[in-house]
Amino acid sequence: RDVRGGGMLALDQLAFFAENFGSTMVELANKALLKPVDHWFPLACVSINATFELCTLFDNASAQLPYWRLIRTQDTFHEFYVFFLLLIHGEAELMDAGYLQFSDVLRKAKDKLGRL
Numbered sequence: 001r002d003v004r005g006g007g008m009l010a011l012d013q014l015a016f017f018a019e020n021f022g023s024t025m026v027e028l029a030n031k032a033l034l035k036p037v038d039h040w041f042p043l044a045c046v047s048i049n050a051t052f053e054l055c056t057l058f059d060n061a062s063a064q065l066p067y068w069r070l071i072r073t074q075d076t077f078h079e080f081y082v083f084f085l086l087l088i089h090g091e092a093e094l095m096d097a098g099y100l101q102f103s104d105v106l107r108k109a110k111d112k113l114g115r116l
Helices: 004-020 022-034 043-059 073-093 101-116
Strands: none
Touching: 004 022, 004 043, 004 073, 022 043, 022 073, 043 073, 043 101, 073 101
């Protein structure tokens, strides 16, 4: 029940990921289990943080987000969340980082998202 900054939306998005991209979710979870603890990236924690960051990003009226108009439905927002979550995991793999480096990974993922 502890979803902190993500609230029910974080749970909805995690459920959406599991229901619509189950094999990808299982693959990410299995990768996390095979890594040493210092390189472990807990999927649920990262997922909740991704939800929070997207809400913060879309709540910023001064942000230059040319793609925000594409997000017209809840499912579209959930799909964008999955894209962002995979972007975060991709950055973590590129950086060979674990959860202790999450702030650096998140910053790089947000920078990359901002350049799209």
